[in-house]
Amino acid sequence: MKVVIIGAGEVGFHIAKRLxxxxxxxxxxxxxxxxxxxxSEGVDVQTIEGSGSNPAVLEDAGIRDADIMLAVTDSDEINIVACTFAAALAPGMVTLARIRKDEYLHFQQGRALEMLGIDKAINPDVEVVRAIERLIEIPGAEEINDFAGGRVKFVGYRVAGGPVVGxxxxxxxxxxxxxxxxxxxxxxxxQLIIPSGTDVIQAGDLVYFVCFADNAQLVMQRMGCPMRQVRNVMIIGGGDIGLRLARSLEGRLHVKLVDSDPDRCQELAQELHKTLVLLGDGxxxxxLAEENIQDMDMAISLTGDEETNILTSLxxxxxxxxxxVTRINKFAYFNLVRAVGIEQIVSPRLAAVNSILQYMRKGKVLSAASIKGDEAEALEAVALAHSDIVGKAIRDLNLPRGALILSIQRGEEVLFPxxxxxxMPDDRILILSTRRNIPRVEKSLTVKLEYF
Known part of the structure; x- marks a missing residue:
């Protein structure tokens, strides 16, 4: 597989490193x-200097031989133009663009992508809002991902103590x-551990479990997590993500939104109808004391400045x-902020990476999510009729150590195997795999050549 990546920022760097x-x-x-x-100093890839919106540069990058092009610069316009030229130069190639502005996506009743030669648009702001909504639903978790159409939860929970220790x-x-x-x-x-039957949970472990969505809170409680329902929320930062989140939450929760720009506060007050908009510094x-921060079930720091978000959350x-909940952009900051006691992190760039990963995988992959940075990946895929995994008992699949099948969706039924x-053919399966085993898992998901 050949992939051309337009944009060498955090998202481009991380994807290039993974691939x-x-x-x-x-x-x-x-x-x-x-x-x-x-x-070039940290990753074994080819680099080309120039604008991805220049068709001559795309030619130099070998776009005609590429299977996929990712346009992930910080500019929606460059990403769109790059995909448009790429689609013209290499018809049939898959093009993905990171696009934040709704006006581009909604133009011509949503036909803009087709018109511009873009196969898939990734909006990390939307994914961040969804991630925060999941944390509000299960506030004791550090990470939550939905699979099987939302019927299965993949949850990361930090075990402080309680009945499961030992x-x-x-x-x-x-x-x-x-x-x-x-x-x-x-x-x-x-250290990432794919547990066997004899492994024991210890205090301080970050435990990832899979269960039915309806049972997620019960599992958390049984693990010793006190469940405090979220009713009152303070959002610090009224940018695009803050506005999108407030718009989604108002009416369901009591929401306060703080921003330091007077003009932006005026815009927010006009856009939002049930949110209390406050002018000030988080x-x-x-x-914070005047606005009764101690009564807030959740404070969500979403400014564009990481240092501000970290200080505000603390x-x-x-x-x-x-x-x-803290918005962090730089991947290098993740372990640092967790070390100072900030556990619930959301990242537009990580959201973009997870959205992109499913298109990098061979086989019919529906969704993907990284855990522990990039040490492992959860993949939801369709079991193709003539792939290696169909028609065999799981114990006979010869999956590599570090790869687990976590759930199977067969029609409307979800099974924990x-x-x-x-x-069976057309089952939707959820697989967890360590990074080094991804190529073997991909091979098992693809159709064997003798059937062509």
Whole structure:
């Protein structure tokens, strides 16, 4: 597979690093020599200096031989033009563009993408809002992803103590009292563990489990997580994401939105009807106290400045807010902010990466999500009729160590499999795999050549 990436920023760098590690052919295009130098020094990919919106540069990047082009610069316009030229130069190639502005997506009743030669638009702002809504639904979790059309939850929960500490995987279901739950992975002291039946949960572990959506809160409670329903929310930062989130939440929750720009506050007040818009700085302790931050079930810091978001979240927690959700853009900051006590992180760039990953995978992959940075990946895929995984019991699939089948959706029925479960054609399966095993998992999802 050959992939051309337009944009060497955080998203482009992260995607290029992932794909190069999987031995895919990658070409990265950017007009910034500094950004390209960072990539060429850290990743084994080809780099081309120039604008991705220039058809001559796309030709130099070998666009005619590419399978996929990703346009992930910070400019919607450059991404759109790059995809339009790429579609003209290489008909049939898959084009993906990161696009934030709704007016582009809604133009001509949503036909803009087809008209411009774009196969898929990725809007990370929308994905961030969805991620926050999931955290509001299950506020004790650090990470939540939906699969099987929202019927299955893939949840990351930090175990501080409680009844599951010291419990082995073979006994976890009986302790939880929930039959349909699978412990998929454990992160312990920055090490990823794909557990076997003898592994034991320890205090401080970040435990990833899969269960029915209706059981997620129950599983959390049985693990020892106190469930505090979110009713009152304060959003700090009235940019595009803050506005989109407030618009989604108002009417369901009591929402306060804080922004430091008077003109922007006027715009927000006109756009929002049930949200209290406040002019001020989220780092102002007096403002937070005056607005009863201690009564907020969740404080969500969404400004465009990471340092501001980190300081605001720490201050809100110290003043008594129930939970703090923090927007972080730089991947390098993730472990740092968790080390200082900020656990619930949302990232537009990580959201973009997860949205893009499904298109990088061979086989009919429907969705993908990274866990623990990029050490592992959860893939939801359709079991193709003549692929290696169909017609065999799971115990006979010869999956590599570090790859687990977590759920099977067959029509309207969702199953949590055992070793005797057999995958049938057109089943939707959820697979967790470590990064190094992704190529083997991809191979198992594709149709064997002798059937062509």
């Amino acid at each position: 190069a590690a999987e031995a895919k052919e990658v070409v990265v295009v950017d007009s910034s020599p500094r950004a390209l130098k960072r990539i 419990v082995s995987m073979i006994n976890i279901r009986s302790v939880l009292g929930v039959p349909d739950v699978i412990i998929a992975a454990i992160v312990r002291e920055d 780092r102002d302790q007096d403002l 201050l809100c927690r110290r003043l008594g807010a129930g939970k703090a 055992t070793g005797d479960s057999v995958i």
